Amino acid sequence: MPDAPRLPAELLAEPPLEQVWARLDxxxxxxxxxxxxxxxFVESVSITPSLHHDDPxxxxxxFRLPTYWCSPNFAFLMAESxxxxxxxxxxxxxxxxxxxxHMAADEMNAAINAxxxxxxxxxxLHPGEDLSALREKFDRKAFQRRQEVVIKALQALTYSPEWLVDMTLTELEAVTFQDPEDARQTGRYLAILxxxxxxxxxxxxxLPDYDGVPLTAEGxxxxxELLRSVRINMEFSGSLCRGLKATRYKQADLSGEVPVLVDFVPADLPDGANSIRTFH
Amino acid sequence: MYITPEGKEIFVVDGHTHFWDGSPENQANIHGKQFIDCFYAYHSNLSPKEELWEKSKFEKYSADQLYNDLFIEGPDDIAILNSTYLKDFYKDGFNTIERNHTVAKKYPNRFIVNGSFDPRDGEKALEYIHWMKETYNIQGVKMYTAEWNGSSKGWRLNDPDAYKCFELCDKLGIKNIHVHKGPTIIPLNKDAFDVHDVDYAATDFQNLNWIIEHAGLPRLDDFCWIATQETNVYAGLAVALPFIHTRPRYFAEVIAELLFWIGPDKLLFGSDYAIWTPKWLVEKFWACQLPADISAERVGIQLTDEIKEKILGLNAARLYNIDIAARKAEFAKQPMMIAAE
Structure with a gap:
């Protein structure tokens, strides 16, 4: 969920580019x-110069995606967000x-910005397609994937299924996870919950299911098994997308730094590629 | 033939291979370039370093190269060559049945060539199916539901026009319907990789075998559900298999999931040549064991040698009526042809 608009004092404290990247995160x-x-995927961010610091x-x-063929509806959801x-x-x-x-870049850019x-x-191509249904479907999968991480982390702490099905929000929020990734994913899970x-x-x-129905120890x-298969799918796509993205644009491995895009065919260079994320 | 480290002979049917021409000379437009570029990205991304090809070789390779990589260097005994037309992208098509037959003719007894058709062609598609059966006696076809055709950017297996074609396939004894359900090319449906049309088609055409290439990834969950319900749905392992090199644990999880839901009799090996070559895939697959925790999560299932042998050849041999004993004897008598030049 979007944060509340920042206060002007904070605004001064953080450079504008950093703020934009934080939103993109x-x-x-x-x-x-x-x-x-x-x-x-995000390749460059630029801000039009202004005379006065507080001008809007x-x-x-x-941004670019791993392939020319990436599904336009997914691409559209990302551009909108x-x-x-x-x-x-x-x-x-x-x-x-x-x-x-992207195969549909021109049409999509025009529509998003208008x-x-x-x-x-x-x-x-998609008569009557309603992207909100697609967004909802992906929200369901995101919920399930995050929930599996949380449940497995809790099981590693020896919580039994009987315990987990009745666990309350207060109890979950009180659990301390040793693995920072478990803690991070629990935060993300609580956010979507x-x-x-x-x-x-x-x-x-x-820990209800996505339709709000409580789980049972028997089920x-x-x-x-359902959560597991959702994760395996998402990992497949994630792994493939990362790999194809890296192969397509030959991303350099700058260990310890945020990766940047290098080695473009000159004709592929987009406008504004000079403002890649290099300020960290 | 693959000889295991213990000396056992394993008959290998490569369920998914190509003889394509994606060269710049054959590209009709930017889509043709982007299509082969995307394949090349899969190749570069998932192959071991020592197996990487030059781009120009990948775009267009010779029949001798293909034969060498599959049967001389590689462990294949029989390879299924699938046809993919993509005539909107490539002047002479990407790999048509005619092109595939030039190889099958040059190296007899090694290839099974599958046809392809586009139900959106209506009556012409029906005529074409008759023609393929009469000319090449095809046993199977490869379907590309995401293929472009004029203003249409895709179709579904349960479209009425498709059903007319499958009725004809059934009547003519074209039993094996390979369907691309996986990543790669633009899918413009509601849910890009939707596999639910398989459910309808498989239920309505019980005599046909539905081989879902790439196991529906990344819709493995939906696919497993469908394949569990339908006795005539199979999974092709192309694209899933090469993860065995880059992410072996992840591959173990995928194969465990497939074994858990679908069982060992309905999984088919496929290299997806020339995206990947079969030699390293088969070697790594034979060496693969499921990690204990992955097995334990799924009632202790194992990837045994017997199961591997089924996946590598026995399952496909059953679908294509390959008499393994007869073929082995025939290959033993006939010394391996050395690829010319």
Missing amino acids: LVMDPELDEAVTDLG REVQVS IKREVEVLPWVARAVVTLHD GRSFGSVFED KAKGLARQPSDRA FRTYM
């Missing part, structure tokens, strides 16, 4: 449930999003 690839920044400004974000997240910043008047090197819907662009209204009160069950094993 919140944009997930809907199919993979991983941040587009972690996946290396335009931000340009460009990028625009929405960046425009949360109070000093941003407008975010312009550009997808490069605020038109996916259906309006791909009427002939609450955002979807699946647990509101401290005494609510913390626990079967439920875990």
Whole structure:
């Protein structure tokens, strides 16, 4: 969920580019449930210069995907999220999003930046397609994948299925995980659990299924089989997407630094590629 | 033939190979370039370093190269060559049945060539199926539901026009329907990699075998559910298998999942040549053991030698009526042809 707009004092404390990247860290690839920044999809961010520090400004974000063929509906969801997240910043008047090197890039860029819907662009290819249903489907998978990590981490702490099915929100929030990745994923799980209204009160069950139905000890094993297969799928896509992205653009391995895109064929260089994320 | 480190002979049927021409000369447009580039990215991304090819060789290789990599260097006994037309992208098509037959003719008894058709062609598709059966006596076809055709960017197995074609296949004894359900090419449906049309088609055509290439990845969960319900649905391992090198534990998890849901009799080895070559795939597959925790999570299933032998050849031999004993005897009498030049 988007944070509340930052206060001007914070604004001064953090450079604008950092703020934009922080918003982009919140944009997930809907199919993979991983941040587009972690996946290396965001290629450049630039901000139009202004005379006065507090003038509203335009931000340009460009991104690329692992293949020319990546599904346009997934790409559209990401572009929409990028625009929405960046425009949360109070000093941003407008975010312009550009997808490069994609079979439907031109149509999609025009639609996103004009605020038109996916259906309006791909009427002939996806008659009547409603992206909100797709978004919902991916939310379900993201919930399930995060929940599996949490449950497995709890099982490693010797919580039994009988315990887990009745575990409350308060109890889950009180658990301390040794592995930082488990702790991070639990935070992400709690975020989606609450955002979807699946647990509101401290005494609510913390581990329901995505439809809000409590789990049972008897059905626990079967439920875990479902979560497992969701994860295996998502890992397949994630691994393939990362690999193809790296192969397509020959990403350099700059250990310890945020990877940058290098070695482009000159003709492939997008405008604004000079403002890659190099400030860390 | 693959000889295991213990000296056992394993009959290998490579269920998924290609003889394509993706060269710049044959590319009709930018899509043709991007298509072969995408294949090359799969190749570069998942192959061991010592198996990497030059781009130009990958775009277009000779029949002799193919024969050498599969049967001389590689362990294949029989290879199934699938046809993929992509006539919107390539002037002479990507790998048509005619092109595949030039190899099958040059090296007899080694290849099974599958045809292909596009149900959106209507009556013409039906005529084409008749023609393929009469001319080449095909036993199977390869379907590419995401293929472009004029203004259409894809179709589904349960479209009415497709059903007319499958009725004809059934009547003519074209039993094996390979379907590409996996990543790679633009899928413009609601859910890009949806596999649910397999469920309808497999239920409605019980006489046909539905071999789902790439096991529906990345929709393995949906696919496993369907394949568990339908007795005539099989999984091709192409694309899943090369993960055995880059991410062996992940591959173990995928194969364990398939064994758990679908069982050992409905999984088919495929190299997806020339994206990958069979030699290293088969060697690594034979050496693969399921980690204890992955096995324990799935009621203790194992990837035994017997199961590997089924996956590498016995399952496909059953689908294609290959008499293994007869073929082995025949190959033993006939010294391996050395690829010319």
